[in-house]
Amino acid sequence: MSLIELKLLIWALIGIDFVIVVVFVYLIIKFKNINNNKSLDSALKMLESLLIDADKITVEFREQLAEKQDFLRQLNEQLDKKIMGANHLLEKADSYNHSRGAGYSGNDSGTYFGKDKQKEIVNMADKGRKVEEIANSLSLPIEEVKLVLDLNKKAPQLGK
Numbered sequence: 001m002s003l004i005e006l007k008l009l010i011w012a013l014i015g016i017d018f019v020i021v022v023v024f025v026y027l028i029i030k031f032k033n034i035n036n037n038k039s040l041d042s043a044l045k046m047l048e049s050l051l052i053d054a055d056k057i058t059v060e061f062r063e064q065l066a067e068k069q070d071f072l073r074q075l076n077e078q079l080d081k082k083i084m085g086a087n088h089l090l091e092k093a094d095s096y097n098h099s100r101g102a103g104y105s106g107n108d109s110g111t112y113f114g115k116d117k118q119k120e121i122v123n124m125a126d127k128g129r130k131v132e133e134i135a136n137s138l139s140l141p142i143e144e145v146k147l148v149l150d151l152n153k154k155a156p157q158l159g160k
Contacts, residue, residue, distance in 0.1 A: 083151060
């Protein structure tokens with residue numbers, strides 16, 4: 001390729017670049033004047049509708065959250081009443097067993113045990129023993145040990 005052909009290609013590329021820049025500037029000016037107000041208004045309307053929808057969803061979410069909190073509070077109150085009722089029934093059964101003079105006369109299935117066992121469970125747990133250790137040493141099912149400890153958390157007078 002000769003030097004003249006190379007110069008012609010360079011001038012051709014410069015000319016093409018100049019035409020592209022002029023056309024690009026012309027299109028930018030044209031589009032800026034035509035769509036400036038329309039596109040801005042449409043974008044603002046779209047953002048406004050999104051914000052309104054987000055606000056509605058937030059209000060609904062807060063209402064649902066308040067309902068759920070109220071529902072959980074009611075469930076907790078009902079559970080507390082049932083635990084107190086169960087504790088009362090345990091105390092009645094214990095007093096019935098003591099009034100018969102038999103002390104603890106529950107069956108060997110472990111479905112009920114006296115205050116002494118309850119106190120022993122709570123004392124062992126206070127000393128840091130694990131549920132499995134307590135159940136093994138007292139020959140009780142793990143679930144019953146857990147029940148006594150859970151009841152003691154809700155109604156501390158159980159272990160006293």
